[in-house]
Amino acid sequence: MDITKNIELLLEEIPATVKLVAVSKTKSNEEIMQAYNAGQRVFGENKIQEMSRKYEELPKDIQWHMIGHVQSNKVKYMAPYVSLIHGVDSQKLLKEIDKQALRNNRVIDCLLQIRIAEEESKFGLSIEACHEAIEMAKSLQSTKIVGLMGMATLTNDQSQIAKEFEILKTLYDQLIHQNVPLEIISMGMSEDYPIAIKKGSNMIRVGSKIFGLRNY
Ligand SMILES: *Cc1c(COP(=O)(O)O)cnc(C)c1O
Numbered sequence: 001m002d003i004t005k006n007i008e009l010l011l012e013e014i015p016a017t018v019k020l021v022a023v024s025k026t027k028s029n030e031e032i033m034q035a036y037n038a039g040q041r042v043f044g045e046n047k048i049q050e051m052s053r054k055y056e057e058l059p060k061d062i063q064w065h066m067i068g069h070v071q072s073n074k075v076k077y078m079a080p081y082v083s084l085i086h087g088v089d090s091q092k093l094l095k096e097i098d099k100q101a102l103r104n105n106r107v108i109d110c111l112l113q114i115r116i117a118e119e120e121s122k123f124g125l126s127i128e129a130c131h132e133a134i135e136m137a138k139s140l141q142s143t144k145i146v147g148l149m150g151m152a153t154l155t156n157d158q159s160q161i162a163k164e165f166e167i168l169k170t171l172y173d174q175l176i177h178q179n180v181p182l183e184i185i186s187m188g189m190s191e192d193y194p195i196a197i198k199k200g201s202n203m204i205r206v207g208s209k210i211f212g213l214r215n216y
Contacts, residue, residue, distance in 0.1 A: 001212035003034040010206065011039075018197055021065050021186075023207030025050065026214045029057055035210060036062065044086070044205050048074045055081050067149075067205055069123050072096040079104045086149040086186055086205070087113045089123050091136050094143055101142035108142065111149040111186055114171060116164040119153050127171055134180055147184025147203075148172050152192055161192050165199035172200070 023044040045051035046068025063083035079100035101108040115124030150168040152161040188196025190209035
């Protein structure tokens with residue numbers, strides 16, 4: 001895997017308005033440093049312990065994004081440094097993030113994860129629950145909802161994927177129209193980021209296309 005080359009090709013391919021999160025879960029510090037030396041500064045992880053270890057060991061100008069499902073009792077471990085939490089899917093979690101952000105004297109940016117996939121297994125808020133969470137979050141001091149995140153169904157059916165991303169983009173546009181100050185719509189991974197960008201994504205989370213397949 002030529003990580004440097006993969007990053008360069010991706011950055012050439014995607015519009016400048018789309019932010020690339022390099023998903024480095026399971027990957028070594030050496031592999032991450034190859035991407036870093038190619039200029040990449042934003043990395044995504046899905047396990048708090050692994051992300052915190054990498055945060056300690058790697059350069060401090062890396063922005064760490066938590067892209068996985070977050071349990072409330074784990075928030076305290078990333079609150080001092082996390083740059084963006086993508087998978088916020090409950091009011092309980094929002095309140096815990098706020099508490100820990102306050103304790104660390106900082107504001108933590110969050111994305112609400114919306115359930116757009118037909119698959120039952122995926123996490124995320126319903127559209128109604130999303131509206132309720134945004135309403136509740138207005139009372140929080142140290143948590144800022146800056147956007148939405150979604151994952152499409154794992155399928156080869158391109159029109160199905162496009163349809164699901166469109167649901168997220170429609171909701172995003174509606175909220176902006178209602179003066180909710182959102183900036184980020186995080187959708188698209190290695191297999192479906194071209195469709196996501198076509199449907200209006202401005203943040204893609206790409207792992208295997210940069211680092212190669214993961215061995216768990
Ligand atoms: C692992 C993961 C990705 C990256 O997946 P690839 O298919 O390797 O690009 C993106 N988003 C989330 C939430 C993930 O867990």
